[in-house]
Amino acid sequence: MSMDMGSLYSDIILEHNQNLENKHELDHCTVSEHGHNPSCGDDLTLQADIENGIIKDAAYTGHGCAISQASADIMVDLMKGKSVKEALRLIDLFLSMIKREVTDDDKLEELEDAIALKNISNMPARVKCAVLAWHTLKEALERENNK
């Protein structure tokens, strides 16, 4: 594992880590899911307000490292206004990027700022930080889909 810290803790990641706009409880939500990395203590709760299959609003609360917080913030930005189906597809695309199954930047473009987390795949110890929010939302949305 060799990695330049500047490309991991890039401005985009540091900005999203410090951005608190998506870090709060929703006044009204239809789904809420708790995600936890027991080995490191990262802990977050994701909320979404879904109406007619569209994610009208989403937010998260909790605590964790810069990677987990930035990842959650980026994801919430990306998901607002998307349909549940579309959101699930983007989550899978993100997880495929982390697993290096999809590496083509053109295909990853629709992940927007989340592409900044691409390099985390070089750091096995930190992958779980990056994917926590996405796995948590996936679980919530799949339950919503099965209703």
Place this chain on the structure above:
Amino acid sequence: MVMINVRKDFPILTKMHNGHQIVYFDNAATTQKPYQVIHAIVDFLENHNGNPHRGAHILSIEATEAYDAAKKAVARFINAKSPDEIIFVRNTTEALNLVARSYGEANLHAGDKIVIPISEHHSDLVPWQRVAAKTGAKLVYMYLDDTGHFTDEDLAKIDEHTKIVAFAAVSNVLGMKRPIEKIIQKAHSVGAIAVLDGAQSAPHMKSDVQKWDCDFYAFSGHKMLASAGTGVLYGKMELLKSMEPFLSGGDMIEYVQEQSTTFAEVPYKFEAGTENVEGAVALHAAIDYLEDIGFDAIEAHEYELTKRCLEGMKKLPYIHILGSTDPEEKVGVISFTIDGVHPHDAATILDSYGIAVRSGHHCAQPLGHHLHVEASNRASFYIYNTVEEVDYFLSMLPKVRKQMGLNA
């Protein structure tokens, strides 16, 4: 200043990472292994490997001899009365589970108390939770003040209802030495047994189970230069004799009939299945190695590193040390937080400079809740670490802040 010059014995310490020589400060998690230990394992496997206690052939006999010699070395190492008081298990966790199951579950009842410090790691906490849930006993915590010390009020929780007092001789998070004999005397004064977790003491200070008068003592070989999968449970013979086996199967039996079995003597009663003989050989070699250096030298060396590191960290206003900041009270384990930097990010950035520190809750979540610190970093030293490494580590702490866009 006592400096131990053993680095040449540890091949892994020359490893490079990201263009830097590895600085290994995660010794509280596991230590590196010297050639003496590595070669002992290889020699056993190349020349003596057999299944101990089970054969009449030369290799089984040599394996038995190697295994028994390791027990003698461990008995000497912790000053047990007899090698028969030594049970080999996989690790501290398994040793404590053995006590919890075979002693705790059999002897505790509703209304009894188990008293442990809030600083215990999960290995010495979760098994007692389970004993409490199963027997109706109550698990009671001794809390700590801001500097990591027990208060007299908390020690008073050890009362006539208490049947078990379990505690770590050294906290794996705070690195602080506990008043071992004082707590054990208190436990015995109310008729309780004392279970001592030595995971973080056995590598760093002289263990003396007779002087301490502990009833059980558990530790892991891999934290003191031996290979993983080598754990030790010491128990007073009378207690061990009174206990039922933990696991059952091969080699722990006397006679087996279709419907019933009588068990072998202590310690074999507690060592079901084929033993980890190369692990025992590794532990033996590690003990010889540590005894050659001597614990006076080990303690003095680690004290120098800890003192220097604490002094350097205290100069950085954004660093917070958990528990006592007095090096006299520590054994080379320093947990800390950095303002504005999550411990995982700090560990990743330090790793990019070749420095290995732990991040997370260090398997002691209730302590984190008590201190309102969900996660921290931990730098822990051992005999092969140097002043130069400590200075390098200290010089990188401002860079961690800078990397995260904060003022150093």
